[in-house]
Amino acid sequence: MTPPRPGGACVVDLPAGYEDDAPRHAGFGALLAAVLNDPRCGGAARRASTAGWLTRHQLGARTSSFAYWAADPADLMPLLDVMKRTRLPSGPAGEAVLDELRARQIAAIEGRGAAPLTLLGQLLERAARRTPDTDPRGTAGTLAAVSTADLNQAIETLLARARVHRDHPSTAARPGEPPEQPIARDRAGAGAGAGTTGDPAPDSHWRGALEIATHPGCDARVALRLPIRPPGPDLLPLTVERLGNGPNGRLHHALRHRHHLAYGFTAAYWHEPGSSSIGATATVAPQHAAAALRVLDHTVRQLARGADPHETDLARRRCRAENLAALDGPFGAVDDLRRQDLGEPTVRQRLTAMAEITEIPGLTFLARPPAAAALGPFTQEQRRQLTDVYQEIQ
Numbered sequence: 001m002t003p004p005r006p007g008g009a010c011v012v013d014l015p016a017g018y019e020d021d022a023p024r025h026a027g028f029g030a031l032l033a034a035v036l037n038d039p040r041c042g043g044a045a046r047r048a049s050t051a052g053w054l055t056r057h058q059l060g061a062r063t064s065s066f067a068y069w070a071a072d073p074a075d076l077m078p079l080l081d082v083m084k085r086t087r088l089p090s091g092p093a094g095e096a097v098l099d100e101l102r103a104r105q106i107a108a109i110e111g112r113g114a115a116p117l118t119l120l121g122q123l124l125e126r127a128a129r130r131t132p133d134t135d136p137r138g139t140a141g142t143l144a145a146v147s148t149a150d151l152n153q154a155i156e157t158l159l160a161r162a163r164v165h166r167d168h169p170s171t172a173a174r175p176g177e178p179p180e181q182p183i184a185r186d187r188a189g190a191g192a193g194a195g196t197t198g199d200p201a202p203d204s205h206w207r208g209a210l211e212i213a214t215h216p217g218c219d220a221r222v223a224l225r226l227p228i229r230p231p232g233p234d235l236l237p238l239t240v241e242r243l244g245n246g247p248n249g250r251l252h253h254a255l256r257h258r259h260h261l262a263y264g265f266t267a268a269y270w271h272e273p274g275s276s277s278i279g280a281t282a283t284v285a286p287q288h289a290a291a292a293l294r295v296l297d298h299t300v301r302q303l304a305r306g307a308d309p310h311e312t313d314l315a316r317r318r319c320r321a322e323n324l325a326a327l328d329g330p331f332g333a334v335d336d337l338r339r340q341d342l343g344e345p346t347v348r349q350r351l352t353a354m355a356e357i358t359e360i361p362g363l364t365f366l367a368r369p370p371a372a373a374a375l376g377p378f379t380q381e382q383r384r385q386l387t388d389v390y391q392e393i394q
Contacts, residue, residue, distance in 0.1 A: 008073025009334040018136035027138015043086030069330035128371035167334035208369030210390040220286040220376025225279035229364040241315035243267035290385035297393040307360040
């Protein structure tokens, strides 16, 4: 028998994320989370700092999720009541705390392009979608419009509607705490299996373009994203693992062994109702960027062919390891119970579904222009080469 995991964890979901921010208060959700995570504002943050709890925060499109772990699960029972006591101090002291939190958030916004992979992801998103290029953390102007009263009122309003998920559900909820029961999944999880048959509805937000940006350094990074007909929620992760994020995937073989272009690469997929896509990135010398983009396109499009049994088995093993890793750590168990509460597949359900898949079918690519991005210290000639390759792969 597996020994019980020490300690216990709890997740509190507030029913508002960055997409719920009013335009003039963009970044409000992130700033609110900073207040709830600051020990100077009391509440759970202060309790966590003095009691040695582990904490985590994740800001989503429609939720702001706070996780806490304590050696004694009973310490977390009054957690929601404790969080409700969070407040910015009154008067000049509260204004000083808010000014500091604003400054931290503005510094993070201004430094978001410092990490090349982060900037590459933003370029690729801009190339793929006809959506505003905004930061969920807002701007200096929108953050300046948020007051201490706004934040304190939001704490009171949102915590009254919070949902609690625990990895020790046998302990009864305190009076006044919302019942721990399944709730409707948010927009990101809704309709996960939609579009698996027939033609998908047109994605009005898909753009398909090439974005190139100059960035200092000795390396360049290129990325490609292709719209697809969704193969189903269980097949999409397996299909990505055919590309592979390690030495046994197709990207490693194509980029490193066959063409000698790159050692660094990633593969990923994007899925939401009405839109699915798959893609890959590579880190290369600037003079190899155009060639790497062509290889990425060829390698990804080869997924139109089905996988052989050996490749299917490798993909299943990699997905299994990734799912099991999601259960590790102090928040692994409570995250899985949260998935169950939200009506999303748990790790066990994912593993069961993948184990029953004996064949990975080929992808169906949609007749829409690809999204491509390139970041690096490019010369004008290298930019022209990238443009030529993009025209070639359209």
